[in-house]
Amino acid sequence: MPLLRIENLHTYYGHVHALKGIDLEVEEGEIVTLIGANGAGKSTTLRTISGLVRPREGRIEFNGHVLNHVPAHKIVQMGVCHVPEGRRIFTTLTVMENLMMGAYTLKDDRAIRENLQRVFDLFPRLAERKNQLGGTLSGGEQQMLTIGRALMSRPRLLLLDEPSLGLAPMLVKAIFETIREINARGTTILLVEQNARAALKIAHRAYVLETGRVVLSGPAQELMRDERVRKAYLGER
Amino acid sequence: MQQLLQQFINGITIGSFYALVALGYTMVYGVLKLINFAHGDLFMWGAYIGLTGLSALVALLAQGGPAIIAPVAVIVMVTIALFGVLIERVAYRPLRSAGRLAPVISALGAAFILESLARNIYGASWKTYPPGLVPAGKVALVGGVRISIMQVLVLVVSFLLMALLYLFVYRTRIGTAMRAVSLDHEVSRLMGIDVDGIIATVFLIGPGLGGLAGMIVALYYGSFDFTLGWVFGLKAFISAILGGIGNIPGAMLGGMILGIIETLGAGYVSPQWKDVIAYVILILILIFRPTGLLGERVAEKL
Ligand SMILES: Nc1ncnc2c1ncn2[C@@H]1O[C@H](COP(=O)(O)OP(=O)(O)OP(=O)(O)O)[C@@H](O)[C@H]1O
């Protein structure tokens, strides 16, 4: 049984039909990437999974539970954490307070301490900056904080929306390495990216979205060799 | 010097009233970005519920005295807190995604309803609290400055409450979640925070404090009428803006500063001019610090 199974998902914003019947599966332990042009519905897919918007039709199943009607804050408790587009840290909270908000659903102090240690191992920079206000971090550090904060709940499934957007090339490389590292330590990842090349390189499988529909899917290695993908998303002729 | 100190004590007494009420405006603004125009009237209702409670207890026990204040204060806080939560559920929550304007109208409506209810139920005449609840004596401080027992009571209670609130907001998990919700509802939900629950908590605490302030103000001045909410509500709202709306220490500071400026203006210039002086100074402060004294000091980096 896949960890996440999405069937015939339709999501609307008012009259805008953003998702037109998405089918998608993520197996435990995988990195799956969702690529597509601007407005294809990548963010909407993640937002529908995490409960920020409601599907009008279809089914989202995580670990055997149907998520369609579960409130967003309870979906986190079930083990899905969504890092939205655009480095939305809590700017006037300290780095430590930001991380503690990530662990909001945990009651056990020891588990919180362990998760904090894990996040600091992954991002030593955050440990150095723990008493600084989130808003005073650099762009790259803020992105580390959004990911670290999400890991504080120790999710089984991490939804990442364009983590590399707006970062300097060196940092982009580092972020992708970190994603691979997080996955290697046992977290399943659904990754949305504009940077298709880098995403396909670290992903096991991929889905290509066009105007709210899955037009192509398969092992990342295969998609990377696919003529259409190379032309449309990897910038080749 | 003696007069200055005396005025200062009077100023922080008035200021602590403003501060307690300003906290309710600023906390609600923080989580909803909405001015809760009903807040001044909730404060006024605190004075009325206090009147009913105190009168009933005095009649029941056939005696007055300070001991009956505490239980009535608790009743007032709980009742007004429940009013607050009710207003949020009925007047604000259904309009959460209806844009900026509709909730403002709803807030004004709630304010008018609360005020009309008070006038219809309690009448338009001035109301007087039962006498002799607080001993009338004064305590001499250094340099011939005197402070009434009533003032001591007011200052101790308000500073204690403000300190507790500060610790709650800045040192507890729920308080931190409240600040997180003030910054970003969506991300707060993604952290597993029950945003509706946090908003309800804010509508318990703000009106609870405001209602208690209403009772304390009525005790302090002895009498009031249904316009109390409007007069004090506006001053408290201004205090919140002065301190930086949405900022909790700011509301405390803003209230104190407004109270002190007003009292000094009344004492050194003339009581008729105190509001003019106070508002000129406020406008000057806001010209130089449009976001208020403590508002939004951290620049957001992109
Ligand atoms: N809040 C909204 N209201 C109305 N329409 C929306 C809203 N959010 C997204 N849309 C529309 O839904 C469609 C899918 O948007 P979505 O943000 O999911 O795309 P995306 O693939 O993430 O694009 P990008 O690469 O630009 O982030 C687009 O046509 C967009 O205009």
Ligand SMILES: [Mg+2]
């Ligand atoms: Mg997007």
